[in-house]
Amino acid sequence: MSSKGHMPNLSPRVSDEIRKTTCYMCACRCGINVHMLDGKVRYIEGNRDHPINRGVLCAKGSAGIMQHYSPARLKKPLMRTGERGSGDFKEIEWEEALGLAASWLDDVRQSDPRKLAFFTGRDQSQSMTGWWAQQFGTPNYAAHGGFCSVNMAAAGIYTMGGAFWEFGAPDWDRTELHIIFGVAEDHDSNPIKMGLGKLKARGVKVIGVNPVRTGYNAIADEWLGITPGTDGLLILALVHELIRTGRVDLDYLIRYTNAPWLVIDDPEAADHGLFARDAEGVPMVAERGSGMVVPSSMPGVKPALQGRHRLADGRSAVPVFELMAGKYADARHSPAAVAGRTGIDAATISRIADEIAAAAFDREVVIDQPWTDMKGERHERMIGRPVTFHAMRGISAHANGFQTCRALHLLQILIGSIDCPGGFRFKPPYPRPVAGQPKPHGGSQKCTPLNGPHLGYPRGPEDMLLEADGLTPQRLDKAFSWDAPLSAHGLMHMVISNAHARDPYGIDVLFMYMANMAWNSSMNTSEVMRMLTDKDDKGEYVIPKIIYSDAYSSEMVAYADLILPDTTYLERHDSISLLDRPISEPEAMCDSIRWPVVEPDRDVRGFQSVLLDLGHRLGLPAMTNKDGKPVYRDYADYIVNHQRKPGIGPLSGWRGADGTKTGRGEPNPDQLARYIENGGFSEVHIPAEARFFKHANRAWSDWAIAQGLQDGPVENVFQLYLEPLRKFQLAAEGKAEPQPPEHHRARIRACFDPLPVWYAPFGDAQQTADYPLHALTQRPAAMYHSWGSQNAWLRQIHGTNPLFVPGTVCDAHGLADGDWALVSSPNGEIRVPVARMDALNGSTVWTWNAIGKRKGAWALDPKAQEAGKGFLLNHLIGELLPPKGDGMRWSNSDPITGQAAWFDLRVAIRRDPDQSLGRASPDTGTQKSPVGTGPETVTYGREWTE
């Protein structure tokens, strides 16, 4: 029989209406078309017009239906009735919940605002939540950046005014070589996959540098299975080779970087190692030939890159370039010197340096587009060096991550491939160097807003947030203290630990949003669960009150006292704002919204609207009119009418009373409607003359100012030599005030090198013998944190997470696929299932992140595979380093930025002598589900099928 007689319906109705909004299944923020049929979501696809994803959609986004209709959705505000951790709650009305929250918060605000710690996790509205915390007056606010990738962001901002992902992207259409270092799958995941697809179509070589050969590394044309934590060594060996063979872009270095700036050489002085400056503070250079020392701003100056030059005060100074070249030409940076430690042979490192140089200098990309630089010089063409890099958590989540990220940017700059055709390209509003960034703001006065944003970029020790003694941190997480002076994103991973230890002080209310801190988002999970439930000698919880907002019945819900249920992503307003974490593309300024494409069917409220309501109840000035009425009706009203500065609001599109302005303009009451008409986003293209060399491009500067991205011209000289770090060293050397406590001096001297440096992860030397293996986690492409586990489709793809172990290690320990192993670190021991894998660095084990679940969470059956066979590596990772016997609590973080050093973990493994138990450990007990358990069977779409 052929097709005769069979009558499939080839044109079924797909939707009554397509509603275009923004995905939230991970942090990518793609545009989605939500097909509505009979009042339900029929299908979600990528929006072809959207700048981020151009129509494609990943596994997570495609599973949005199961997330939106998840049985784990919270239904109503909850008040704890049992012990913390038990999951015993009673449902209460919103009025009671908000009244209670407001009374707790008001007590704190009236007495000591520091006693509120407000931390938001995977929040995509940080400009709003940060503003709220600022109005409240607590110094204790941050989102999750400190345990994510702050090293990548901060190193990029300090070095060049931008970084990967939200701040910039490879020029996928023109690059001739791409090198990708350890990457988390939800950071720019669709754009990276689209970009790799373009490279594959053009036959461009991709090199993957990653201990684990999965995902992007699986299709890389060459894989370097590097030993974790040694990326900085590899990068500096590449730098060594390029300098040794003279393959650096000197013209670029002179024009755009501080390579010619003179560094004072006066070892006993308080300014030794700082830049020589004139009376106006302009850094000095030496004129080539004459040797005359002149301001770097002098028109037409041709600066020297080498030599010892005499300053006006008789002292001598040396250009940055000479210091840098001397440092990296040293044999300790040679490929042969680092081969053993990195696990990559010297010949390969030399060859890759050759490949980088060949692509950069033999295959330069030229665009016939005249442009004018900030000094007024006209250029007839845009000439690019087509080598691109991308990196994320893999290189940044180490205690040496800041310097490693700096090293990578140094490499990019040396070959002249920042914001040029074929190279790395900034995305608006970036570049935004430190000069265009705020400083951090602290302090705490009753009923008084902070005088600026919490988070920022210190220029030196004087910008730290310390009490009058110059030692005690102002913030609970000790951000911007001697523990982590440049902690631009805060240290959310230290909040519970420090609050429990009352170090530097105890708090009264812990208020969190969308952060599963009782589970996969914490280091040392078992211990954090204990801290959250620990009581003092009066029988009161050490952390007295916990308010938590989440849309789902996560592990953290069970550990809170008051639950404010949030909406799903399809039920809410949001702005994906240029004031926040932007979604621009290299050639366009972009932002977008979410709007309720489905109305909630539960008694839940969008968290940002709840915050505004609480702000009004507390009488916070920016949220309360003189007549006592709220300034903003809800978050949607805030998005349209809030102005951060005159004419600058959360959204850049369709501003002005008639909606004809972009960037700057008065609020437009129809703004959200205009976004919805346009598919949920705004995309404004950058003029052709302004699309490259934005760090030094007059047309870019003018355009950015007109659009409200900058207040005025900002000088952006790439900082190969980072003077703020040198200022901290001077303090540690006892030459400048304020000075660090004694126990910090040695570490600051060693780690705060103004030129990128590599040092071994802390504790590495002591641990190598007992814990010979590195242990990593990575996020699967089809799962986002713990959110995916409730998803009936995604949990069929990743429902368990074995520990992947190299074949050689399996053989040494008699481990076979499916065996149970005991894995230990200085922090404890866990029991895990094992899978053999050879496409892996031989001294590394790894597993998928956040698959393991606590019994009873996420509306899963307590017998769920995620709770029985899934496990968290987090139990093995201390938020503190093992005690050193000095009586100090040393955070397991980068000493510069406070970035959580997840990937410094070392472990030992052995086969469990008892293979009969059949489940992972530790067993953290069962939490009662406030929403019951999901149904046995799902047949989604039954009503539309024949």
Add this chain to the structure above:
Amino acid sequence: MTCLPTSTEKRLGLVIDLDTCVGCHACVVNCKEWNTGGYGAPLADIDAYGEEPSGAWLNRVHTFEVTPVAAPAQIVHFPKSCLHCDDAPCVTVCPTGASYKRSEDGIVLVDEDMCIGCGLCAWACPYGAREMDPVAKVMKKCTLCVDRIYNEEIPEIDRIPACVRTCPSSARHFGDFNDPESNVSILTMARGGYDLMPEMATRPVNKYLPPRPKTNPAAQGCASHSTPTVSAPGGFLGWLDAALERLG
């Protein structure tokens, strides 16, 4: 016993590029969400929130580790769905005529009204590309999104299978293999597209593009650049002077 057409007007199918697929499962899940509300019974999931959930899927990604002779071990992601074979054993084995191959475009479908859920076709398929729906107990398989590719309710540009439209890395391509000028024919020729398990004589329409050889340790003609600066007169600083001189 059900007959196959001797030839079909078009031979619609997929080219799947194993050199580009990162194994992200976008195609797998987008297929599920399109088809659970589309052709035939919904793609059910049982024990959906329980101990070991399982469900019907029309497309799955399998992951293999292979260790070449002279190169490090590597991972290959292998998406697999119905290959719409010209000599489809799943059709000829069907006792009711429910399984059939369309003469107009070669798509292999199951007419669920006629399917008795005997499962013979799944046994006959050498690729394991058919799955019994655990609730409706009818056989489910890739339809090549027959309810998209001709669907007048959706824009013409979107009349392609959901897996192809959603693939972020453009590893999946859809077209007519009877047309030598089609994208799928050209890609197959250019990249050595191959049949899965040709020894089974099923003559699959879908083709796979093999992974390109990976590590290529040969330096790419850069030897002339490798002259160390230190061998120039005056060493590194001498080189620097000369280089700056050239800049003017």
